Amino acid sequence: MRVVIVRRHIAAEAIGTALLVAAVIGSGIMAQRLTGDRAVALLANTIATGGALVAILLVFGPISGAHLNPAVTLCMVAMKAQTRRSAAGYIAAQVVGAIAGAILANAMFELPLVTWSTTPRAGAAQLLSEAVATFGLVGVVIAVGRTRAAITPFAVAAYIVAAYWFTASTSFANPAITIARALSDTFAGIRPVDVAGFLLAEAIGATTGALVFGWLVPMPGATADRSGQEPAAGA
Numbered sequence: 001m002r003v004v005i006v007r008r009h010i011a012a013e014a015i016g017t018a019l020l021v022a023a024v025i026g027s028g029i030m031a032q033r034l035t036g037d038r039a040v041a042l043l044a045n046t047i048a049t050g051g052a053l054v055a056i057l058l059v060f061g062p063i064s065g066a067h068l069n070p071a072v073t074l075c076m077v078a079m080k081a082q083t084r085r086s087a088a089g090y091i092a093a094q095v096v097g098a099i100a101g102a103i104l105a106n107a108m109f110e111l112p113l114v115t116w117s118t119t120p121r122a123g124a125a126q127l128l129s130e131a132v133a134t135f136g137l138v139g140v141v142i143a144v145g146r147t148r149a150a151i152t153p154f155a156v157a158a159y160i161v162a163a164y165w166f167t168a169s170t171s172f173a174n175p176a177i178t179i180a181r182a183l184s185d186t187f188a189g190i191r192p193v194d195v196a197g198f199l200l201a202e203a204i205g206a207t208t209g210a211l212v213f214g215w216l217v218p219m220p221g222a223t224a225d226r227s228g229q230e231p232a233a234g235a
Contacts, residue, residue, distance in 0.1 A: 014097035021101025023052035028188030057153035098180035117189025138209030
């Protein structure tokens with residue numbers, strides 16, 4: 001029974017992340033095709049991502065906790081809310097799922113399954129934005145997850161929708177999605193050469209967020225379930 005539960009958690013993380021990436025990249029492709037106005041395209045991409053994120057978190061949250069993000073999973077390990085072994089499975093599933101989601105999005109729009117992105121996302125402002133975006137996302141996951149867990153999917157989606165617009169990087173805030181976006185030369189892409197910088201910025205933001213919000217909002221009462229399923233959902 002234990003093995004079956006773990007497999008369900010891993011499958012949920014892979015499928016959920018794949019669907020999220022398909023929504024991010026797919027809506028970006030659609031927006032790019034329908035309008036030449038970048039502001040309108042970003043708005044369309046934002047709305048679609050936010051809507052999909054709420055639905056995906058509600059579906060997969062009860063199964064695996066719906067981390068869908070290595071940064072969130074590693075924060076759960078740091079706070080002793082998840083075992084390292086479970087986290088390794090989650091992260092592998094998230095990365096594989098994200099890559100599958102990028103390939104799926106490309107296929108749905110009759111593009112080459114894998115095309116390295118040529119969209120530049122470099123510079124201090126972009127990296128600072130990614131650190132801030134990830135810091136805030138981790139903060140939402142921890143604070144809302146510990147105080148009002150039932151509304152976490154809506155809080156996470158609301159934050160991501162806002163962060164699309166208030167950060168220069170349009171808020172990737174997710175290492176698995178950052179890697180996947182490099183595989184699609186579209187509106188939502190990122191040049192492979194810029195990926196490492198984003199991953200570092202996300203790691204800094206996530207670490208800082210875990211330290212700050214873990215201190216601001218202590219875990220109430222009993223400790224979290226260490227089976228790999230968390231009450232808070234991530235993105």
